Structures are given as C-alpha cells and as structure tokens.
Amino acid sequence: MRRLRAQAEFLPSHGSYSLLPFKFHVLNEGREVLVSETGDFLIVPRGSAQRIAERQVAPTESLFQDLLANHIVAISSPPPQLDVLAARYRARKGYLDDFTSLHILVVTLRCNFSCHYCQVSRQTEDRTQFDMSEADIDASLDLVFSSKSPDITLEFQGGEPLAAFDRVRYAVGGALSRNTLAKKRLRFVICSNLTLLSDEMLEFCKHHAVRLSTSLDGPAALHEANRPARARKDLNWLAERIVRARDVLGDDQVAALMTTSRAALAQPEAIVDAYRALGFHRIFLRPIQPYGFAARLQESWRYSVADFLEFYRSTLTYILRLNREGESFVEDYAAILMRRLYSPYPTGYVDLQSPTGMVTAVVVYNYDGGVYASDEARMLAESGDTTFRLGHVSDGYRSLFYGERARDLVSVGTNEALAGCSDCGLQAYCGSDLIRNWRESGDLYGHRPSSAFCELNMGILELLFAVIDTDRDEAATLRRWALA
Numbered sequence: 001m002r003r004l005r006a007q008a009e010f011l012p013s014h015g016s017y018s019l020l021p022f023k024f025h026v027l028n029e030g031r032e033v034l035v036s037e038t039g040d041f042l043i044v045p046r047g048s049a050q051r052i053a054e055r056q057v058a059p060t061e062s063l064f065q066d067l068l069a070n071h072i073v074a075i076s077s078p079p080p081q082l083d084v085l086a087a088r089y090r091a092r093k094g095y096l097d098d099f100t101s102l103h104i105l106v107v108t109l110r111c112n113f114s115c116h117y118c119q120v121s122r123q124t125e126d127r128t129q130f131d132m133s134e135a136d137i138d139a140s141l142d143l144v145f146s147s148k149s150p151d152i153t154l155e156f157q158g159g160e161p162l163a164a165f166d167r168v169r170y171a172v173g174g175a176l177s178r179n180t181l182a183k184k185r186l187r188f189v190i191c192s193n194l195t196l197l198s199d200e201m202l203e204f205c206k207h208h209a210v211r212l213s214t215s216l217d218g219p220a221a222l223h224e225a226n227r228p229a230r231a232r233k234d235l236n237w238l239a240e241r242i243v244r245a246r247d248v249l250g251d252d253q254v255a256a257l258m259t260t261s262r263a264a265l266a267q268p269e270a271i272v273d274a275y276r277a278l279g280f281h282r283i284f285l286r287p288i289q290p291y292g293f294a295a296r297l298q299e300s301w302r303y304s305v306a307d308f309l310e311f312y313r314s315t316l317t318y319i320l321r322l323n324r325e326g327e328s329f330v331e332d333y334a335a336i337l338m339r340r341l342y343s344p345y346p347t348g349y350v351d352l353q354s355p356t357g358m359v360t361a362v363v364v365y366n367y368d369g370g371v372y373a374s375d376e377a378r379m380l381a382e383s384g385d386t387t388f389r390l391g392h393v394s395d396g397y398r399s400l401f402y403g404e405r406a407r408d409l410v411s412v413g414t415n416e417a418l419a420g421c422s423d424c425g426l427q428a429y430c431g432s433d434l435i436r437n438w439r440e441s442g443d444l445y446g447h448r449p450s451s452a453f454c455e456l457n458m459g460i461l462e463l464l465f466a467v468i469d470t471d472r473d474e475a476a477t478l479r480r481w482a483l484a
Contacts, residue, residue, distance in 0.1 A: 110125050436453045
C-alpha cells in the first residue's frame with residue numbers, strides 16, 4: 001500500500017513555495033528531467049527533484065525562476081496560474097472534443113507485392129472477394145460523416161488500393177456528395193506502392209486533391225529485397241512514378257514511409273541518402289510491427305528494440321549533421337515528439353495520445369465491413385484475433401463509437417491511470433498501445449518493465465533530451481522540427 005502524504009506537506013512553509021504536480025526521470029548519472037503536469041520540462045542536475053520536494057531551493061537561485069516559469073512550483077496556494085494550467089491541460093486533450101477525424105477504408109486486401117514484413121495478410125490479385133462492397137462503402141461513409149469532427153481524413157489502404165481503384169473512386173464520390181451538406185474540411189490519402197498508378201488515376205487524384213503515400217525502404221538493393229513484386233518492379237521504376245506524381249499533383253502531395261528491416265540496421269546513412277536522391281526532405285523511421293505476416297518472420301529477419309534504438313541514434317546523428325551543414329531534413333517521429341515537448345496542443349499522432357487515439361481519433365473500416373479500433377486492430381484480426389473489433393458498419397454510429405467495447409478501450413488506454421505509466425516521468429509525452437499490450441502480456445493493461453512500446457519511446461525520448469541538453473545548435477534544429 002502506498003501511504004498518501006498529508007496535504008500540509010504540499011503547502012508553502014516559512015514563506016517558501018508550494019509544489020505543483022510534477023514528475024521526474026533520470027537521464028544519466030548526472031542529469032534528470034523534471035516534467036510538469038502540462039508537459040513543460042527542465043533538464044537539471046541529478047538530485048534536483050529531491051531538493052525541490054524538500055523545499056531546499058532558495059528563491060535567489062536561478063533554478064527557482066525556471067521552476068516557476070515551467071509550472072513546477074508556485075509561490076502561493078492555490079497557485080495564481082491555476083486557470084492557465086487548466087487551459088493548457090484542456091488544450092493537450094483537445095482532440096477529444098472533435099472526436100474521430102481519421103477514417104481508414106481498407107478497399108481491398110489484394111496486392112501485387114509479397115513483402116516479407118507485410119502486416120495486413122495480403123491476398124493475391126485475382127481474389128476479388130477481398131474487395132470492399134459498394135454497400136459497405138456507403139455504410140462506412142454514413143458513419144464517417146456522423147463524426148462531429150470538422151476535419152475528416154479518408155485514407156484508402158489495402159492490400160494495394162489501386163488494385164481496386166473503382167472502389168476508391170466510388171468512395172471519393174460518395175464522400176464529396178455527402179459533404180455538400182456536412183461542410184467538413186475533407187482530405188483524401190491513398191497509401192500505395194504506386195506500381196498500378198496510371199495517368200487516369202493521377203488526373204483523378206489531381207482533380208480531387210488526393211494525396212499519395214508510398215513505401216520507400218532505402219537504396220535499391222534493400223528496397224527490392226524487402227518488397228519483392230510479382231512482376232519485376234525496381235527502385236528506378238518507383239522513382240519514375242514518384243517524379244510523375246509530383247509533376248501532376250505537386251511536391252507536397254507525394255510522401256514516403258520506410259519500414260526498418262533487419263538488413264536496414266547497418267545502413268542508416270544510405271537510407272537517408274536514398275530519400276534525398278528522390279527529392280524527399282523528411283523520413284519517418286519506424287520498426288516492423290508484429291502483425292499479419294510480419295508476426296511470423298523468420299529469425300533472420302527479427303531484431304530487438306535495442307537494435308532499432310541504435311539504428312535510430314545513428315540515423316538521427318547523420319540527419320542532424322546534414323542540418324548543421326545547411327540542408328533542411330527532418331526525421332518525422334522526432335518532430336512529433338518535439339511538438340509534444342514544446343507545444344501545448346495535441347499532435348494528432350494516434351500512438352501518443354492518452355486517452356488512447358483508438359476510436360477517439362481513428363477508426364478502420366475493413367474490406368468485409370468490420371469496424372476496428374485502429375489499423376493495428378484490423379491487422380490483428382487478419383490473424384484470427386478480433387479482440388479489438390467494434391462491430392460491423394451496419395451496427396450504427398452510437399453502437400460502434402459509444403458502445404461498451406469502445407468505452408472499455410478508451411478507459412484502459414488512459415496512461416495517467418496505468419500502473420507503471422502514472423508515475424513515469426515521461427508520461428506526458430507518451431500514449432498507450434493496447435494492442436501491443438495484448439500481444440505481449442495477454443491483457444490490455446500490459447506490463448511496463450517488459451513493454452516494447454515503453455522501451456522504444458523511452459529510449460527515443462532519452463536520446464532527444466540528451467541532444468537538447470548537450471548541443472545548443474542541434475537542440476535548435478530539433479525545436480524547428482516542432483514546427484515542420
């Protein structure tokens with residue numbers, strides 16, 4: 001049992017200061033970071049948290065003014081800035097006001113690639129029974145436009161969505177028709193390997209401002225080994241499609257995403273250079289997720305979180321060097337975390353939201369009409385586990401989005417109330433991965449000491465804090481990324 005301290009221990013004594021809610025995290029032998037309830041932080045000498053708690057910090061110390069400015073202590077109780085703190089806290093949870101804004105339609109599971117790390121259990125190109133029906137598309141769109149969010153992103157996934165482009169066309173038309181009354185700020189994204197991209201499709205995308213997102217794993221040998229196609233499609237072929245798409249849609253309408261295979265771990269600079277060679281100015285470094293076929297990877301394809309963190313450190317070091325030499329290049333996951341550190345507003349990145357972004361920020365409509373709490377949830381379902389299935393598109397909005405299953409997930413996915421998260425110094429910047437918890441520990445709550453999600457995010461945050469603490473120029477680069 002944890003004994004609660006008396007209220008008097010948190011009040012000012014002898015005219016000094018009162019404590020506001022804060023946590024701390026040890027970074028290394030000599031440094032620790034203090035984090036306020038609203039995410040403000042200070043990197044200080046180790047032992048400072050104890051000095052603050054014991055009210056040993058004198059008002060004449062420079063540290064004292066920093067503590068006041070970062071809402072870690074107050075000179076009176078209740079603190080005069082309480083309303084400001086409340087407003088900042090509400091702003092960090094602002095995504096809950098608008099509710100679900102990202103809606104993913106899996107228009108088909110068919111794909112012409114056979115990627116070793118495929119997370120969605122793809123199907124062969126001839127199996128049209130794995131295409132979404134027009135009836136289920138209509139029912140999905142009715143649910144999409146029932147959301148009160150003024151901003152709606154419709155993302156088309158697969159499989160390879162261009163293999164069922166008629167379904168994409170039908171869904172875009174249906175969304176635009178419904179939006180004549182709904183007046184949402186509507187965005188479209190197609191996640192594609194681009195191999196089936198035609199001039200007709202590009203003109204459609206141009207006319208409806210559809211953004212394209214493709215996969216690029218690095219230099220030719222790595223990319224082609226990771227992503228074998230049924231017909232020979234090499235990196236030069238992909239480069240031509242990217243250039244063509246940019247010419248028609250604009251540079252900012254074509255993005256790329258990489259997946260880190262084991263072979264990638266030894267090639268951090270080459271991977272970044274491959275992105276630069278194709279005219280990209282940013283990269284998102286992400287590990288393989290253990291869903292779909294990726295959950296059955298051979299041992300020779302597997303690697304540990306520690307392996308990925310070392311790869312991430314090497315890649316980030318190279319990217320920061322490029323920036324120091326005058327080239328603007330961004331690592332997107334670091335940029336998301338920097339916005340968490342320096343902005344009072346939510347980032348929109350589902351994995352780092354608490355309460356969980358599952359249901360509250362994203363929902364997935366599968367090819368068979370099943371509705372899932374996230375993209376990883378439907379990936380898990382393709383392996384036979386429907387734990388995170390909310391229901392069917394025919395069930396109705398309130399049943400799906402406010403039903404018992406959705407409420408349970410959001411309740412469990414609140415890291416302020418999770419053991420091992422609630423007292424973690426980095427909790428304000430993190431989220432909760434219920435699906436990884438389920439896979440790793442057999443329950444939704446998870447076990448933080450053995451959590452890969454926890455190990456990954458803590459490792460990257462510690463790396464970013466080390467840069468902020470030791471290199472002023474590189475820290476300035478990271479802060480710029482918060483606005484990128």
